[in-house]
Amino acid sequence: MLAVPLDGDVARAVNWRARLTHRLARHLRTSPVTLAPATPLVSFTFDDVPVCAATEGARMLVDYGGRGTFYISGSLIGTQARHWRVASEEHILALHEAGHEIGSHTYSHVFLPNLDSKGIVAESQRNGSCLRAIVPGLTLESFAFPYGFGSLPAKRTLAAIYRTSRGIVPGLNVGRADLQLLQANPLMDGRVDAAGIARMMDEALAKNGWLVFYGHDVVENPSPYGCSPALLEAALRAASDRGIPCVSVAEGLRRSLRRPAA
Numbered sequence: 001m002l003a004v005p006l007d008g009d010v011a012r013a014v015n016w017r018a019r020l021t022h023r024l025a026r027h028l029r030t031s032p033v034t035l036a037p038a039t040p041l042v043s044f045t046f047d048d049v050p051v052c053a054a055t056e057g058a059r060m061l062v063d064y065g066g067r068g069t070f071y072i073s074g075s076l077i078g079t080q081a082r083h084w085r086v087a088s089e090e091h092i093l094a095l096h097e098a099g100h101e102i103g104s105h106t107y108s109h110v111f112l113p114n115l116d117s118k119g120i121v122a123e124s125q126r127n128g129s130c131l132r133a134i135v136p137g138l139t140l141e142s143f144a145f146p147y148g149f150g151s152l153p154a155k156r157t158l159a160a161i162y163r164t165s166r167g168i169v170p171g172l173n174v175g176r177a178d179l180q181l182l183q184a185n186p187l188m189d190g191r192v193d194a195a196g197i198a199r200m201m202d203e204a205l206a207k208n209g210w211l212v213f214y215g216h217d218v219v220e221n222p223s224p225y226g227c228s229p230a231l232l233e234a235a236l237r238a239a240s241d242r243g244i245p246c247v248s249v250a251e252g253l254r255r256s257l258r259r260p261a262a
C-alpha cells in the first residue's frame with residue numbers, strides 16, 4: 001500500500017505492473033545483512049528537503065545533539081513545489097557543514113519502476129555531479145526512493161552505487177534486513193502522534209533496533225507529508241529521554257554493522 005496519497009501525475013504512473021514490482025521488491029532481499037547495533041539508534045530523514053526542514057528541522061536535531069539525513073533531488077533545488085519551497089544550494093551547503101548527511105533522491109525525482117538500469121545510473125551520476133558542484137568532494141552513501149517505490153532491478157542497480165536505499169515500508173531495522181530497502185516510518189502529524197512515536201522508541205529500546213523516520217516539511221500546519229515542530233520535538237525528546245542516539249543514516253549503518261563483541 002502507498003503510505004501517502006500521490007499527486008495526479010504519479011498516481012497515473014503507478015499502474016498494476018509498478019505495484020507488482022514494488023511488492024516483489026519488498027519481499028526479495030537484494031542486500032541481506034544482519035543489523036546489530038550496540039545501542040538502539042534513531043535516524044530522522046527528510047525527502048525533497050523543503051527550506052523549513054533544512055533550517056528549523058536541522059537546527060532542532062542539532063539542539064538535541066543529533067544529525068539527520070537529507071535526500072535531495074538536484075532538479076528541485078530552489079524551486080517552489082506544491083506544498084513548500086525547496087532548499088537552495090546555500091541551504092544544502094549549510095546542512096553539510098553542520099554535520100548532517102546529504103543523500104541522493106535521483107536528479108529528476110523520477111519514479112524508478114519506469115527506468116531501466118542505465119537510466120538509474122544516469123540519474124544517480126547526474127545528481128552526484130549536481131550535489132558535488134555545491135559540496136565539493138561530497139560522498140553519497142545513502143539513497144531514498146522517490147515516492148517510496150522501488151523494484152527488484154532498481155534495488156540491484158542501486159546496491160552497486162549506494163550503501164543503503166530507504167523506502168517507506170514501516171518497521172524497525174534490526175536482525176535480518178535488506179540494505180536496499182531500509183524500513184522507515186512516517187514523521188507526519190496526520191499519521192502518527194507523540195504516543196505512537198514513544199511506543200516505537202520503546203520497541204527500539206527493547207530490541208536494540210535502528211528506528212528510521214521520514215518526512216518532508218517541518219512547519220506549523222504542515223502538508224500531509226510533513227510534521228509540525230511540536231511533533232519533531234516530541235520525537236527528539238522521546239529519543240533523548242531513552243538515551244537513544246540520533247544519527248544520520250550513514251552513521252546508523254556503520255553502528256549497525258559492527259561485529260558483536262566476542
Ligand SMILES: [Zn+2]
Binds near residue numbers: 047109146147
Ligand atoms: Zn521525494
